[in-house]
Amino acid sequence: MPRFLVIQSARLGDLVQTRRLLLTLAERGETHLAVDTGLVPLARVLYPFARLHALPLYTRDAATAARQIDDVLRIWRDLDFAAVYNCNFSSAGTSLCRLFVPERVHGYRPGSGGPERSPWARRAFRLTEHRACGSLNLVDYWGHFASDPIAPERVNPPASGGGAGLGVVLAGRESRRSLPVPLLARIVRTLHDFMGGPRVCLLGSAQERPVARRLLRELPARMLGNVEDLSGKTDLPALVEAVRGLDRLVTPDTGIMHLAAALGVPVLAFFLSSAYAHETGPYGIGHTVVQADIPCVPCLESAPCQFDVRCLRPFEEERLPGALVALLEGGRPADIRLPDGLQAWASGLDALGGILKLTAGRDAQASLRCAARRELAAWLGISAADIAGEGSSPDAVAEETARRWLRADSDWMLPSRRYS
Structure with missing residues (x-):
């Protein structure tokens, strides 16, 4: 063996x-x-x-x-x-x-x-020079290091609530990518009421304990009896058990988010700043992502923000909680009054791997995104017919642009898939 x-x-x-x-x-x-x-x-x-x-x-x-x-x-x-x-x-x-x-x-x-970098890594990595047109989930980037990896639907189970309530990830490692406490509290209140008053479990490391205390002060008294603060109280195996069976997890782009997706817990994720859902969104079927969509997103995590984190402002608009309820109810796009500067995406799968499908907002990069995805798939021997178009089929200009981005003269001298 x-x-x-x-x-x-x-x-x-x-x-x-x-x-x-x-x-x-x-x-x-x-x-x-x-x-x-x-x-x-x-x-x-x-x-x-x-x-x-x-x-x-x-x-x-x-x-x-x-x-x-x-x-x-x-x-x-x-x-x-x-x-x-x-x-x-x-x-x-x-x-x-x-x-x-x-x-x-x-x-x-x-x-x-x-x-x-190997040929596949080198080719796929070129897409990071055009991150706004990103179309490859990190799970699949690593997955295709091996030839003919298992089918995407075998990676994570379809998301389905398990009856254990609402999980709330308090913050991510990078503060710019997390929602401020007053806004997070407003979203938690909305979801708690929408879900019929379930148990609420606060999740995070010991570093997030102050965030948990501030959040508890922001929540109404009627909710506090349902809230359990587990921040800093679980080792990693215990964290798995705390996440397993939740009805939904509210989170920024975090490791706990990926853990929930692997356990089949439905995720509602908020992506802003350097976090970009087409690269590191929750993998599988049944997750929801709200992504900031302004010209400077996604930015570099290592570089200071020159715009006072303006990608956060659309999340702070008053109509966001109502839009989230309509989104989770599966409303028509016309009924989901998402603030300008935000997109809503539903996670799905195609032959290449994880993909996001737009459910509200606008995607100016749809054609380029689809063309880049098809170009990567073609190099792996996957038919374009098996690649989802994210609501748009690429035009000839987008296809030529994607080829220019993702190919180099040296690629023609390398046998496909010889060294992944």
């Missing part, structure tokens, strides 16, 4: 989004997964079939980290991996791959000038 190694050196959400790749490999052989030490308990729950290797990626104790990594490398030397899938463009993860024959390393491998 062949052995495979996946190196995922990023955070919680990225571990969950590696799901398509890992499930694919699990059907083909013995699957090994290397993750940060702190994520091992979660990986054990999500991927019980995988043999786990703990990497001290975020420790400040360099001497201890070096010893632990050396122990891991000694184990790897004795294992004959048929293929190694390195998921992150980082010197830390890529340096580990120097142990392996370069031809067996997929995704990112050491090169003479630093980490080197």
